[in-house]
Amino acid sequence: MTAVLRLTEHRPRRGIRLSAPQAALIAASGLVTVAPEPDGLWRVNADREMVGSVRLSAVGESIELVITPKIPVRRLFFLLGYAQGGMHWQREAVDVQRHDDLVPAVAHAFARMCERALGQGVLMGYRTVEESAPVVRGRLRTAEQIRRRYGGLLPAEISYDDHTADIAENRILLAAAHRLMRTPGTEPGTRALLRRVVVRLDGVSALPPGRKLPVWQPSRLNTRIQNPLRLAELVLNSHSYEFGTDHSLRADGLVLRMWQVFEDFVTRALSEALSTGGGRCLLQDRRFHLDHAKTAQLRPDLVYEPPGAGSPAAVVDAKYKRSREAGSHTGDLYQMLAYCTRLGLREGHLVYAAGSGITGGRHHLHGTPGVTVHQHVLDLDSEPEALLAQVSAIAEAI
Known part of the structure; x- marks a missing residue:
């Protein structure tokens, strides 16, 4: 019988009794992190921003891993x-x-x-079918008829549209x-x-x-x-996938990358909110590079160009993590500084999935001219109407 291990996203479980092969199998999946504890127990943490249910299997070993999202x-x-x-x-x-x-x-x-x-x-719909047939139906593929049949009449190389499910x-x-x-x-x-x-x-x-x-x-x-x-x-x-070149390890089930779900939601919802004022929103914009040789490509989550501007007026990046006090997430500020510097903007916007309050303040960065990074927070446990109202507030700030 396959053992079942239930976890909640970003909530570590301690004192789990697993065999060494089971622990190795879970660690190899890349879905969670595993660490040994005293008395042969294990600590497992679903901290890879993935949720779902999979059956992990290898030679002679299997375990079902269920990761529940932290939001309903x-x-x-x-x-x-x-x-x-x-x-x-x-x-x-x-x-x-x-x-x-x-x-x-x-x-x-x-x-x-x-x-x-x-x-x-x-x-039902139409599907183009190309085949050899003893009777002519639809259109004769003349070039194929000459190439395959050397001028013979039958079988005929034909093409037709079939009404099918x-x-x-x-x-x-x-x-x-x-x-x-x-x-x-x-x-x-x-x-x-x-x-x-x-x-x-x-x-x-x-x-x-x-x-x-x-x-x-x-x-x-x-x-x-x-x-x-x-x-x-x-x-x-x-769908099911294999781990690298080791075909003995398999995972069958459904897994979602939460960072991707959050990023897609933020960019699409913001695009809809910003479109009411005209202009256009470019998602995963690949037009810009950090260096002149164009070897370091930038790909901001969203770039907004107002009507008639022809150049960016705002840049947004979504982060599926909790906003924190000053001194943390410095890497996010580096990233936004690079975006603003290349796009010639004085302000950038970071949108986090959790934190204190709906807006998390701003960071004034050194430089000539200086760049201000605005930090926004979405409450994902809000009702849909309230959540979209938060997105609209961010759009107004942009």
Whole structure:
């Protein structure tokens, strides 16, 4: 029977009894830090800013690791709405209140969203098929016919558009349903709903393992499945992986990088708030380098250019950590100083995920001219409306 180790993000657990192979397996995952304690016990800390549920396995050893986010799952789902390009949970009326762990909530939400979307019928679309056939259908590929058949008439090299359910959108939904059915932490009732999703998608081909996800484009036709599609991409982008060249170590499950979720939320929410005044926001802007040889690239999280300016007026960087008193996070100030110096700005903005108060003060840095770094704090445990109001306040300051 696989042992289960439950942790909470950034809350170390002491006195855990593990075998030496189990401790080595957990340490090798890179999801947590492990340190020995007296009497053969271990201290485990989920301090790598990752949450989720995975089954770690190696030769003759396995353990299930569950890392609960430090913020309520319902708050995390709101942040994910921005991280995945705008999932509208309110429209889906998905109940995640009863789940404390991430994986059961994600699996349940995905199953219910698919049930609602596919209940109106499986989405159909056109797919271009190129094949050799004994009859001519669609368009004859003349160049291929000459190259392969040397002028022969049959079989014909043809191309045609097939109206089918085997399209990119349905392949992504099917792959995510299979993934969540195998993910530790998915509840039996949710697995039953996922099996119904698989049955509805009968005839859709499976995605080859290890390949990139097929590309789909939002349109009027696939509006009803866009939310489950974005959630499916989140699931599949957190798929099973291997550790380096050691193929004996595997982790199967769902893991989210919280720093990435926070960064995506801050940049997207700020972009929406700033867009009301016109101008444009550039995310992960790669136009600037710190040196003349262009070997040291800068990539600020957000650069704001007001209407008609043609040059940056503000720079923002998101930090998934707690703001602290003077003397800490000096590296963040170095980073913002580099951004402001290169972009020719007198002010920069740091946005933290926790701290005292909504605004954390400012730092006046030495130099000619001097640079002022504003420190902002978001309360992630706020209701969505209150959290967006905090973002709007930061946008006003910018």
